[in-house]
Amino acid sequence: MTMLLYGRPPAVFDPPGDAVQTSPLIPGSAALEDIPEGSADAVTVYAPPGVLERRYVLALALRALKTGGRLDVMAPKGKGGSRLGKELKAFGLEVAETAKAHHRRCVAVRPEGPLPQLEQAIAGGGRRIVPGLDAWSQPGVFAWDRIDPGSALLARSLPELKGAGVDLGCGYGALATVALRSPVVTALRLVDLDRRAVDAARRNVTDARASFEWADARTLPETADLDFVVTNPPFHDGGAEDRRLGQAFIRKAAGLLKKGGVLWLVANRHLPYEAELDAAFKRVRMVADAGGYKVFEAVK
Numbered sequence: 001m002t003m004l005l006y007g008r009p010p011a012v013f014d015p016p017g018d019a020v021q022t023s024p025l026i027p028g029s030a031a032l033e034d035i036p037e038g039s040a041d042a043v044t045v046y047a048p049p050g051v052l053e054r055r056y057v058l059a060l061a062l063r064a065l066k067t068g069g070r071l072d073v074m075a076p077k078g079k080g081g082s083r084l085g086k087e088l089k090a091f092g093l094e095v096a097e098t099a100k101a102h103h104r105r106c107v108a109v110r111p112e113g114p115l116p117q118l119e120q121a122i123a124g125g126g127r128r129i130v131p132g133l134d135a136w137s138q139p140g141v142f143a144w145d146r147i148d149p150g151s152a153l154l155a156r157s158l159p160e161l162k163g164a165g166v167d168l169g170c171g172y173g174a175l176a177t178v179a180l181r182s183p184v185v186t187a188l189r190l191v192d193l194d195r196r197a198v199d200a201a202r203r204n205v206t207d208a209r210a211s212f213e214w215a216d217a218r219t220l221p222e223t224a225d226l227d228f229v230v231t232n233p234p235f236h237d238g239g240a241e242d243r244r245l246g247q248a249f250i251r252k253a254a255g256l257l258k259k260g261g262v263l264w265l266v267a268n269r270h271l272p273y274e275a276e277l278d279a280a281f282k283r284v285r286m287v288a289d290a291g292g293y294k295v296f297e298a299v300k
Contacts, residue, residue, distance in 0.1 A: 001041045001042075002020070002039055002040045002041050002042075003016050003018065003019035003020065003040065003041060003042045003043075003044070004019055004020050004022055004030075004032070004035065004040050004042070004043040004044070004061070004064060005019035005020065005021050005022065005023075005043075005044050005045075006021075006022050006023050006032060006043070006044070006045040006046060006057060006061065007023045007025070007026075007045065007046030007047075007048070008023070008026075008046060009044065009046040009074055010101060010103070012100065012101045013044075013074055013100070013101075013103075013105065015044055015046075016042070016044060019042075019044060022035065024140070024194055024195035024196045025193055025194055025195075027193065027195075027214050027215050027216060029195075031195070032057065032060045032061065032064065033060060035060075035063075035064040036064070037063050037064065038063075038064070038065070038066050038067070039064060039066065040064045040065050040066065040069055041065075041066060041069050041070070042065075042069055042070040042071075042072070043061040043064060043065055043069070043070075043071050043072070044072045044073075045057060045058065045061050045071070045072070045073045045074075046074060046075070047073050047074065047075040047080050047081075047084060048075075048080070048140060049075070049076075049079040049080045050080075050139055050140060051080070051083075052124050052125045052139035052140075053125055053139045053140035054075075054080050054083075054087070055087060055121040055124065055125060056121055056122060056124065056125020056126065056139065056140075057125070058071075058073065058087060058088065058091070058121065059091070059117075059118045059119075059121035059122045059125075060122060061073075062091060062093075062110060062115060062118060063118060063122070065110040066110065067110055067111070067112045068109060068110060069109070069110045070107065070108075070109055070110075071088075071093075071106075071107070071108045071109070071110065072105070072106075072107050073088070073105070073106045073107075073108075074100075074103045074104065074105040074106070075103060075104060076102060076103055077099070077102055077103060077104055081103055081104035082104060084097070084104050084106045085097045085104070085106055088106055088108055090116070090117055091115045091116060091117055091118060091121075092111065092115045092116050093108040093109075093110075093111065093115075094108060094109070094111075095107070095108045096108070124139075125138070125139050125140070126138065127196070127199065127200060130144070130145050133145065133146065133147070135172055135173070135174070135200070135204045136172065136199075136200040136203040136204050137172045137200050138196045138199075138200060140194070140196055141171060141172055141194055141196050141197045141200060142169075142171050142194070142197070142234070143171065144172070147174060148171075148174070148232065149291050149292075149293060150232050150266045150267070150268065150293040151171070151174050151175055151232045151266065153266055153288055153290055153291060153293050153295055154175065154230065154232060154264060154265075154266035154295050155174070155175060155178040156288070157264070157266075157287050157288045157295045158178060158179065158230070158264055160182045160184065161179050161182045161184075161185050161227075161228050161230075162182065162184045162185065162227060162228070163184070163185065163186055163226075163227030163228065164185075164186050164187040164188070164225075164226055164227050164228075165179065165185065165187070165188050165189070165226055165227055165228035165229060165230065166188065166189040166190075166191060166226055166228075166229050166230075166256060167179065167188060167189070167190050167191065167229075167230050167231065168191055168217040168229060168230075168231040168233065168249055168252065168253065169191070169192055169193070169217060169231055169232060169233055169234055169249070170190035170191060170192045170197065170198070170201050171192060171194075171197050171200075171201070171232075172197055172200040172201050172204055173190060173200065173201035173204040173205040175230050175232065176188055176190050176201065176205050176210060176230075177204065177205060179228075179230055180205065180207045180209060180210065185209060186209065187209050187210075187211070188207075188209055188210050188211070189210075189211050189212075189213060190205065190210055190211070190212050190213065191213045191215055191217050191220065192213075192214065192215075192217075193214075193215070193216050193217070194214075195214050198212050198213070198214045217231075217249060217252055218248045218249070218252055220252060220256065222252070222255025222256060223255075223256055224255065224256065224257065224258055224259075225256075225258050226256045226257050226258060226261055227257075227258065227261050227262070228257070228261060228262050228263070228264065229253040229256060229257060229261070229262075229263045229264070229265075230264045230265075231249055231253065231263070231264070231265050231266075232265075232266045232267075233245060233246040233249035233250075233265070233267070234246070235267070235268065235271055243271055243272065243273075246267060246271060246273055246276075247273065247276045249265075250263070250265065250273060250276045250277055250280055250298075251276065251280055253265070253280075253298075254280035254281060254300055257300045258300070259300055260299065260300065261299070261300045262297060262298065262299050262300075263277075263281065263296070263297070263298040263299075263300070264295070264296070264297055265277075265295070265296045265298065266293055266294070266295045266296075267293065267294055267296075268292060268293060268294075269289065269292050269293060269294050273296070277296060277298050280298070280300075281298035281299060281300055282299055282300060283298070283299040284296060284297070284298045284299075285297050285298075
């Protein structure tokens with residue numbers, strides 16, 4: 001029996017322990033896009049909050065299911081859960097809907113034959129070149145269809161970088177593109193937790209000095225051999241603000257840098273990263289403070 005799982009549903013929903021994980025936010029997972037059509041007996045989805053992303057995932061899950069296969073979907077009420085039933089019915093499904101633990105849960109069986117809106121939903125949430133951005137991206141990737149203002153401020157603040165470095169949380173590659181304008185950068189690792197971001201970055205950043213890693217930046221080996229780190233660290237986990245994420249990125253950057261290596265970091269103005277920076281680095285200065293963001297240079 002082939003069972004698929006997308007994401008990490010709360011334990012209260014009894015997610016299947018033997019299912020194949022397909023979330024792009026869990027490194028090493030299978031790609032739901034690559035699951036053969038009509039090959040799965042059951043799919044459990046912890047639905048993402050974004051409309052385009054969520055409909056894309058639901059459509060891929062339905063495409064993967066056999067006729068008569070079971071789709072089990074849940075989401076927090078305020079983050080897409082209230083729309084789940086309507087969205088699934090638009091695909092031509094009969095839906096059983098329940099409420100539990102501040103979530104909505106919908107169960108449906110894959111009917112026989114083609115389903116309405118399936119291909120449109122897959123096209124709407126797929127990877128594409130974003131008009132005006134002139135870069136590959138995809139719904140669900142951080143700031144997928146725009147230049148994030150924090151990253152833009154950091155890009156304007158960067159000096160000519162030198163040596164080998166890493167972009168922690170690289171997204172679709174906007175900062176990396178700026179870093180690689182320096183002819184004295186010898187190598188740049190692009191690391192992101194989101195497989196979709198890494199795939200887009202690989203298309204956007206074609207410089208031979210770049211390498212790409214689908215990984216949780218917090219788990220990277222601390223090599224203490226890099227000349228620079230650039231990062232616009234995440235500060236949300238599952239939709240809730242979590243300042244520990246950025247603090248973990250700062251500690252990881254310190255572990256990756258050699259003595260005298262430099263961290264370039266941008267953060268929302270309200271985030272309290274100064275104490276973590278002072279503890280991990282020999283010298284710290286704020287380089288820019290504009291538009292609700294602050295940029296730091298920290299020397300190990």
